[in-house]
Structures are given as C-alpha cells and as structure tokens.
Amino acid sequence: MKGISHFISGVAAASFFPFAVHEAANGNPLYFVLGGAFGILPDTLDFKFYRFFYKHDIYIEPDPLRPDPQKIADQLAEAVAKAAEQDEMVKVKLSTIRLGADYWQQYVVRFDPDTQEVLVRFGPVVNTGQVPVPNSEQEENNVGRAKLAMPIVQTYDATTRVDIFDGPTFGFEKDEQGEIVLHFLPWHREWSHSFTMGALCAVLGGLIWGWGALFVIMAGYSVHVIEDQLGFMGSNLFFPFTKKRSQGVHIMRSGDALPNFTTVWVSCLLIFWNLYRFTPDLPYSFSFFHVALYGAIIPMGLYAIALHILSRRDDEEEVEIDMADEWGDSKMS
C-alpha cells in the first residue's frame, strides 16, 4: 500500500487506546504521532535507509548515450546463468536511464516462463511525471531478447516497468526443483516488515515514552505488516526466525487507487468513531452503524455506481509493476 494508507492506519490503530485519545484532548499528540510514524516506518527503513546499503552482485547500468535493450537482456540472462551455477541468490540491480534533467528512457522487462526467455522492450522517453514525450518511441531495435539457462518461477507480476528515479532489484535463486525463483526487490519487506522488528521498536519506544507508547507502536507497526500481506509480495513475518518472505494473498497491488482510498477513508471513520466514543459529555448519540452507513456505505456506494456508469469498459491491459507506485510522489515535488 502507499505511504499515506499505512500512516493513517497507524493513526487509526492509536485511536483505539483510550489513553491516547485522552492525552490528545489535553493537547498531547504523542501517541497519535507515534501510531502514524511507526505505521509508515517499515517502508521508511527500506526506502530511505536500507536500500542504499544493500549490496548487489550485478549492476546493470545502461549507457544513456547508447541505450541498448539487447545488452540489458543479455546481462539479465547472464545473471540467471550465474544463479544456476551457485546455491546463493544472485542480486541484480537495474538502473534507470536518465537522458536529461527531466527525461528518462522507459523500458519494460518481462520474464517469460513459457519460452524461457527474458525480453526487454524500450518504450517512450518520459518526463519525471511519467508522461511520455510525443513521438519519442524508437521503432527499430527497441526489443532485446535472451534465452535463460534454466526455467524461471515468477513470484510477482510478469513485467516490470523501469523509468524514473530508482530502478528495481531482482534476486535469482535456485530452488530444489532445479528452477530459478525470481524475487522482486529482495531488499524490501525483509527484516523491516516483521512483527519481531515491530516488537523491538515497541520495547525501545516503551523505554523512551512509557508503556502506552509500547502498545501504540506495536499496533501501528503490526497494521503495516498485516496490510502488506494483501498484496503480491508478502513479507518476512518473524525475522530472524523465518528466512523468507511470505506469499501475499494477491488481492491488490500497492499502487491501486481503490484499496488505498478505501483504507484511508475507513481509517478516518475509525478515528472519528473512537474520538466520539472516548469523549465524555457529548450531546449526540449514535452507533458505529450510523457512522458506517452515512460515512461509508451510502457515499461510497453512490460513488461506485456513478463510476460504473461513467467508466468506459476498456479491455484491461496487463498491469506492469510501476516502481513509483508504492511510495513515490513524482507529481508532488
């Protein structure tokens, strides 16, 4: 999910603690701030710290003056061949191709398990807002293709789009069946996205801010970990006791608009409900059913109906992994 969804979920988790609401009413925002901050912290650790120190075995850095899709495909195939020869994971970093201050060469990488090939296709030049520059897509020599040494198993989406800012990382690891398992962003959702790390943060927070902070931090952190199980990547739930990322339940992608919006909206309603029920001497009386009905069911139902009527039913294209989806705010700088 996107940062704001995790953040507001953490705030909503904090609102379930009466002491947090009581302190907030007295002007002390600590518990709500902790809930939000630790709700977003797992991604902060990964995207703002850990990834810059994560060592890769192979760095694929295309020449911006002579970008060549075949060369990228060959290097990926070499990485797979290397993984076939060793027991440890081969970590590959794909760099973006920056052509100018605001221009990037977009390319798509696709591992095809059926043909046992990797395909690299150059798309248009895009700006930092990911808007294609008109007529910038080259018509010739825009596809690279290379045969893979072993069959590959996808654990994430089939295609990955690389364009602005940072490029993706792939991990290639040989399994017992003699196939190469493809791990997407192997540095992401590892130790940072575990309940054990949440517990450690909670204990440290408890020592600094008291026992109330311990519960709030654990709740905020855990909500993040649980929400991430809804996607395609899962996470390493009990690091260091577990070694691998769990499989997500595959019901959403991190950048999907509807689940993110729903999470934010439901969190806001929960915060409102908790503030209401923990505030003494209010002249109003209503149930959670009223909040859900007037705050969610009716407006979101009407919105869904209107959107259904107004949407043109285009055939859905295969969705690519967009590196800017999970966290990025390219339009917001």
Add this chain to the structure above:
Amino acid sequence: MMLILQVFIMTLVGTVLSCVLACLPGLHVYNLMGLIVMFIYWLAARGIELSPESYLPFMVGMVVGWSILNTIPSILLGAPDESAIFTVLPGQKYLMFGRGYEGTMITGVGSLAGVFLLVFIIGPLAPKYLPVIKKILSPYMAFIIWVIITYILMSEWPKGGNTGPAGWAKFRDAWKSLGAGLFTFFLSGIMGFILMYRSPVSTEVAFQNIMPAFVGLFAVPWCLLNIISGADVPKQYISKSMEIDGAVVLRSTAAGGLGGGFAAFFPVITGGIGGLLAGHATAQRDERVFIMSQGVSKVMYYTGAFLFFFVPGLGLTRGGGAWIIKGLYTPRSFYEYYMMLGAVAIAGAVSFLMMSPLTRWVIKLMERYNYRYVSIGALAIIVVLVFLVVGGVGLFIMIVGAGIGLIPVLFASRRLNCLGILLLPIACNMSGFGHIIAGWLGLL
C-alpha cells in the same frame, strides 16, 4: 425581485473583477478583500452603510473567481500561490508540450466540479452534519495538525542515490533532497515564529502579515527559476477537446473534494496540504485526474472555507476570507446561507466561462513576448504589489522567504515544506508550548 437582481449583479461584479485580477501573479484575493473591508469601514465612518446583500455576494464572487482563475498564472506563468503549488509541475509539463491551454482548462473543469460539489452536495448537507463533526473533533485539533506535520516530513521520497555501488556515498546523495526538505521546514517554521511573535509589519497592515512571506516562499522562486533557466516555451495549441470523460471528472472530484474539504474544515491546513492529501490518498496515476483534482481542491479550500462561515449553527471561521469578513458581519440565518450558495453557483459558472478567453489572452501575451520577459514582468508585478500592500519591510520579508523557498527548488525537495511557516508555530501554540520555543528563539 430587486434584491435578487442586486445579489446577482454584485456577484457578477465581484467575479469578473477577481477573474481579471487573478491573472496577475502574486496578488492574493485575501489582500484585496482586506483592502475592500477597509474601504467599507471608511464609507461607514462617513455615514454610508452598505447592505450585506451588496458586499457579501461581491466577496463570494471574488473568492470563487480567484480560486478558479488563479490557475492561469500558476500554469502559464509558473507563479503559483501556495494552494496551487502542485499544479505547477504537471502544468508546466503541459506548457512545455504546447498544451498549456489544455492543462489550464482541465484544472478549470475540476474547479467547476468543485463548485458543483459545494453547491449541490456539501451545501445542503452541511447544516445538519458539520456541527456534529465540529463538536466531536474540536478538542483534538492539535493532534490532527501534528499528525499532518509528521506525514509531510515522513512521506517525502529520496530523489537521488539511484546509481552506483551500495554505501554511504549513495546514502548521502539520496538524503540531499530529504535533508534540504527538513531544513526548509524548520527554517520556515522559525520564520513563522518571528512573524508571529515579533512581526516587523506595522499594525495598520497587520492582516497582511503573512502575505509577503507566502509570496516569497512560493511565487518568487518559480519566477526566478523561469528567468534563470530562460526556457523557450513552444507554440501553444488551443485544443478543442480535453480528452476527459465523466469517470475522470468523478475521480478528480472525489480526490480533490476530500483534500480540499479537509483543508477547508481544519485550522492551518492549507489548500496545498489538501492537494497533497488528495494526490496521495487516492493514489492518482493519471495526470489528468491529478491536475483536475487540484482544481477541485483549490475551490473546495477557498470557497468551502468561506462558505462554512455562513453555515447556520456551525460557527466555524476558517481561511483568511472568513476572518476578514468576521469583523464586518455575523451570519444569522439560512437566508444568508442560501444566498451565499446561490452566489457561489453564479460565480462558479461565470468564472468558468471567463477561463477560456483569459487563458487565450495570457497565451497571446506569452507568444508576443519572450517567456523570460514575461517571468520578469510577473516578478515585477509581485514586487510592486508587495511594496504597495505592506511597504519596504514587506519586500524584506519577501526576500527572506524567497531565500528559503529557493532551497527546495535547488535541491529538488518538496516545496510544501515551506508551510512550516504556519504549521510549526501554530501547532506548538495549540499544544501549549509555542511561547517556550519563542523564548528559546529570543522573541519574547
């Protein structure tokens, strides 16, 4: 009948005036409203009393017209106010592809959708539900602002550190922009403390206290950047279609309505923050939805905040417009509220109709003169306006603000960090320790 005609005419006059003035970069509608209120007091002192049916629709027209038309300087001249800060980047991309007119009109459609949302959905429901929401949330405003500050500071994405081997060099490169963002927030926060506790602005124009700082933080850096970079703006095409459909409008309205509505209802939360929340909360990938939602958000923020002042039983004063009018008039009944709703509808329609001709006019101006000269002209207008409204000290504040506002421009960090100027001192005050910080800074 005469009364309706009077309301209609005054709305029209206010709207047309503000639509034209909105094309001037740097001029904020609240500056004008402050001057108009001073003029009304001046008339009253001479025995000339204006009826509320004269000046209230006029004011509404000004707020609505400006909140819709200020898209033009933001996108075409790159001189935004704070609420339009997120329209500049995508807007300038449209401009650089010769689609400045299209970008402006898409934002305008969003603004019109915002007017529709206010008049037909939020307006009728507000008297019943907003007083309940306000009563429940009132004790918790401080934590809400602190939570938003935390999100703003934690949600910025590193823009460097994308190539090279792992290690500290990569980390340092990545944190350049993040560090600059944090530095900007706290520096502008200190500036906010100074302006709040030891403002050099004279008491006669105290209501314009923050104006030169905002202009310096948000509009001047863009103008300077345009002047220095000397970008050649390609020929602008007047497109006949905006390639938008009902679904795009609906998604934009939901996103912008949420962000702008939030900003209109909560104290200190500005249109820029509303725009940020709108963009993030709805995970917009579509550039058209994003830019249109910013149009919705702006109208919701400015017009919504002004309108909420008139909601019977709510007693909410949010935004500079409501604070300016508060000293002049106290709303009493549904009569004024529905009059204001009607005025919003008229002003929204008129403003949208004026959007196309005024955009074309500014584009013609840009084609006639080099964009660098247009930017110099925009900067000159800003400087003159600040000097006229606040005086020499205003120019000094503006220059300091511009210095801070240039940091995110130079380091590619988020410009919204400049809002530390409002958020930090007010959040500290609401939590009861603002005076302690002011004491540390030697301001007491």
